[in-house]
Amino acid sequence: xxxxxxxxxxxxxxxxxxxxxxxxxxxxxxxxxxxxxxxxxxxxxxxxxxxxxxxxxxxxxxxxxxxxxxxxxxxxxxxxxxxxxxxxxxxxxxxxxxxxxxxxxxxxxxxxxxxxxxxxxxxxxxxxxxxxxxxxxxxxxxxxxxxxxxxxxxxxxxxxxxxxxxxxxxxxxxxxxxxxxxxxxxxxxxxxxxxxxxxxxxxxxxxxxxxxxxxxxxxxxxxxxxxxxxxxxxxxxxxxxxxxxxxxx
Numbered sequence: 001x002x003x004x005x006x007x008x009x010x011x012x013x014x015x016x017x018x019x020x021x022x023x024x025x026x027x028x029x030x031x032x033x034x035x036x037x038x039x040x041x042x043x044x045x046x047x048x049x050x051x052x053x054x055x056x057x058x059x060x061x062x063x064x065x066x067x068x069x070x071x072x073x074x075x076x077x078x079x080x081x082x083x084x085x086x087x088x089x090x091x092x093x094x095x096x097x098x099x100x101x102x103x104x105x106x107x108x109x110x111x112x113x114x115x116x117x118x119x120x121x122x123x124x125x126x127x128x129x130x131x132x133x134x135x136x137x138x139x140x141x142x143x144x145x146x147x148x149x150x151x152x153x154x155x156x157x158x159x160x161x162x163x164x165x166x167x168x169x170x171x172x173x174x175x176x177x178x179x180x181x182x183x184x185x186x187x188x189x190x191x192x193x194x195x196x197x198x199x200x201x202x203x204x205x206x207x208x209x210x211x212x213x214x215x216x217x218x219x220x221x222x223x224x225x226x227x228x229x230x231x232x233x234x235x236x237x238x239x240x241x242x243x244x245x246x247x248x249x
Contacts, residue, residue, distance in 0.1 A: 041065040041208070045100025047093055047115065049077055051173035052131050053106035059180050059209040061087045070096035097122045102201055104168070105159070106131040109146070110139035112158040124161035127198045129191075129205065131168040133227050151226040152192055152219030165193035165202040166222040167213075170232050180210030185237035190214045190245070192222040212238040216245060 041064045046057040049069040057067045061084045068089045069077050077090035089099075097103065097119060107115065109132045116123065134151060136143035146154045156164050168176070170190060179187045189211040193199045199215060206213035216224055216231065224245055225231030231245050242249060 042101040043068070043099055044205070045096030045098075045103045046070060047096055047103060047105045048107035048111075048132075049080070049090075050106065052168060052176070053104060054080060055173040055176050056104060056106070056131070056168055056209055057088075058084055059176070060205070061085065063208040063210070065208065066099075068096045068099040093119065094122065097126065100126075102127040102129065102205060104129045104131060106168070108132070108138060109134040110142055112155065113142070116158045116160060120161065123159060126162050127195075127201050128159055128162040128164050129167040129202055130155045130159065130164055131166075133169050135227070146226070150220055150223040152222030156194075156219055163193070163195040163198035164219060165191055165195070165198050166219065166225070167191040167202050167206065168209075170225050171235060175235055176209075176211075179235070182210070185239065186210065186212040188212050188214045188234070188236055188238040188241040190216045190225040190231045190234075190241060192216045192219055192225075194219050214238050214241050214245075214247070216247065 043066040044057065044060055046053045046067060046069045049057065049071050054069065057069055061067050064087070066087045068091050069081060070091050070093045071077060074090045074092060081088040081090045091099070093115070103126055105115070105128055112132060132155065134143040134146040142154070152164070152166050155166065156162070167189060175187075189206045191199065191202050191206065191213050192215070193202065203213040203215070216222065223229055231241060234241055234244060236244070239249065
């Protein structure tokens with residue numbers, strides 16, 4: 001006996017809806033995985049895990065980045081990484097370079113020539129945020145070279161082949177620790193670099209650490225916020241820093 005035409009249409013509609021629902025349900029795990037993959041944050045290697053490297057690296061860990069902290073004595077970093085949780089690891093300089101899609105270098109400036117020479121091949125093409133400052137009483141003749149040629153140009157010379165960005169060199173670790181992620185306006189971090197993609201990555205990393213990046217210009221312009229420059233030691237907002245450096249708003 002033939003069914004009622006309206007009931008048959010309803011049955012077919014329900015079957016189609018059920019099939020579509022099953023298809024959507026089947027796609028959900030893949031969609032969720034894709035969203036999680038997009039949300040995953042890039043791994044970062046820290047070379048020099050003292051006050052600046054340890055502080056900034058810790059801020060990145062708290063924002064969701066996997067971070068490998070390195071030093072000449074990785075065992076000394078165990079307590080620090082244990083406190084930071086599973087996203088933090090300790091290792092050698094070689095391991096940090098291999099681990100990080102981007103690197104933060106925060107070592108005494110006099111160590112840069114040796115660091116660059118010993119790791120030339122591994123560092124080639126790496127995005128490197130350089131937070132080092134040259135201090136004549138500690139670093140000797142290389143500090144005079146920085147005064148003559150500018151710190152951005154000098155750092156690029158000794159970290160040859162890297163995609164270098166100057167960043168996180170203007171403020172003490174205590175200010176960075178206390179002022180990260182403060183209420184708007186965020187504290188400004190001046191940056192400079194010659195590679196556009198490296199600058200973009202550096203801007204994102206400054207944001208993730210809890211600050212507002214201010215692009216000052218090329219590496220040659222990093223003199224404007226090296227030690228003794230007008231942008232050095234400025235614990236101010238981005239608007240105020242741009243005003244100090246006569247940058248466009």
